[in-house]
Amino acid sequence: MNDKWLKTSIVLGTLCVVGYVLAFLVVRQSVPQLSHAVIVFLCSCGIVAGAKVCYIVLRLDLPLALQAVAVYIFVGGVATIWVSLVTICAVFRGVR
Secondary structure, eight states: OOOHHHHHHHHHHHHHHHHHHHHHHHHHSSOOOHHHHHHHHHHHHHHHHHHHHHHHHHTTOOOGGGGGGHHHHHHHHHHHHHHHHHHHHHHHHTTO
């Protein structure tokens, strides 16, 4: 467990789940569904994964065969971050 990206995913995922559970408890005075907490955790990990993809492309650490499509790989990382954020926002909106 020496990977800083994995540790970042776990920390961000845990913080988001704790925030979701606390918001749910305060607003609805009940416990949220486990599936929603899992969605929040996995989307938080998706944010970190997308950031890692973008970081690798920007560092130009790609093999020669992938350098021609670096822009598409970067856009894929940004899309992963975007979809993860939109999904987390949708789950948090369901707290109301």
